[in-house]
Amino acid sequence: MNTYGKFAQEAWRTTAPEEYAQIPDPDAWFERLGEEATQRVGELMMELAGPDPVGETYLEKVGRLNAxxxxxxxxxxxxxxxxxxxxQQEPEEDEEETGVAQMLRVVEQLNREDRQYWDEVARKDAEQA
Structure with missing residues (x-):
């Protein structure tokens, strides 16, 4: 299963679990959906990119195609x-913390610890001055 299929499967499993449960063979279904999505991304990408502008440099083309x-x-x-x-169902408040929420919590904790460290460094510098 490609990344689009995995993304879709996880999205359905977490935001529409009742509908997800009704899919007879989820792995096969999301594998096919991922393949269709890959094809559509390729088609749409070329439509959105349009023709190469006259005088476009290599890096400009790479940027245009990536965008x-x-x-x-x-x-x-x-x-x-x-x-x-x-x-889609709203998640319960008591559900497990999502990966993004966990990451945000860790980043906030690191920021607090970083601030405390630099506050301590500044305090020691002030005492020595």
Whole structure:
């Protein structure tokens, strides 16, 4: 299963678990969906990129193609890979912390510790002066 299929499967499993449970063979279904998404991203990317402008440098072309791919992926994620908002369920407040929430909590803790360290360094510098 490619990354688009994995993304879609996780999105459906977490935001529309009842609908996900009704899919007879989720792995096969999301594998096919991932393949279709890959094809659509490629088509849409080329449409969005358009023809090569006259005088475009190599790096400009790379940037234009990368931007069109990211835009195509965003469109495909919204149109093909995520459940319709009408079937999405709001997560329970007591559910396990998501990966993003965990990462945010860790970053906030590191920032607090960093501030404490530099405050201590500044205090010691002030005492020595």
């Amino acid at each position: 069109s791919k990211m835009q195509a992926e965003e469109i495909v994620r919204a149109e093909m890979l995520t459940p319709d908002p009408s079937v």
